[in-house]
Amino acid sequence: MVSGFPPPLLGRLSFLLGKLHLLTLEAEDEGLAQLDVGVKQHAALSVLVGEGPMTQQELGRRMGVDRTTVVGVVDALDERELVERRRSPADRRSNLLTVTASGHETEQRGRRLVADAEERVLDGLDGSDRDRLRELLGRALGGG
């Protein structure tokens, strides 16, 4: 598939990133569809699995989104019984989000599906170039 976009756009970093971002999101969503979770939901699940129980506020901070946005994400995960909202005993204003057994399973399967989807998106690059792209993106973001 030839991109077909004119040089003035292909030389623009925001355009390259935007297009590839869109393609990647679509591929990941398509892959996760069989688990009935979206990219955002699975990302939240992964953070909770990787970092342990935390409040909605804290989840939002780590994902870089507002706490009002977190409500909808957790609603979706809660409905599917992938996470539970437990009232924190220490501070009863906050919910301690905990991943259920089914949630752990979904997170693990999803991780594989996401990885497969990303490989399809990066079809035009060989293995070492894929690694290099990830490494460069991470370094550009500052964390490495």
Next chain:
Amino acid sequence: MVSGFPPPLLGRLSFLLGKLHLLTLEAEDEGLAQLDVGVKQHAALSVLVGEGPMTQQELGRRMGVDRTTVVGVVDALDERELVERRRSPADRRSNLLTVTASGHETEQRGRRLVADAEERVLDGLDGSDRDRLRELLGRALGGG
């Protein structure tokens, strides 16, 4: 600048691309602010300068957006007298978009501002790594 995002997110391609995309858009918009044009407007201007006069439909096709979206972009450029809508003599349904002298000037200045903004975003990478990142992104889009 330490990213502060947890590993489960930093390993996700869509997350890396999404965050860097947002940072890049903001930087480009900030740079272009002194010319009073947005990224989308300047991108359209660049396509018109690079490819010559074309209809709004054609501009939309090349930019990968709907013709209804093009209306607003051209409105903004038209108001600032950077492009003109000329009724095509061959087919009077369509507008032949032509860049004004002021439009050419704005495009050229903007190109520099965009380049500077992108360098700031890619501050964490040296020159050859920046080139490599662009090359990999372009190849991922072109081949995949």
Next chain:
DNA sequence: TATTGTTATACTCTATAACTATA
């Protein structure tokens, strides 16, 4: 008073449907 989760609301971006004037 300040904070957590929530809801209502608004804003941005983009697309679909429908209208007009041409073809």
Next chain:
DNA sequence: TATAGTTATAGAGTATAACAATA
């Protein structure tokens, strides 16, 4: 009938403001 540009509208996504419970 079909197409280019336009307008009205709707949808996704996210944020700000306000409220109840709790600190």
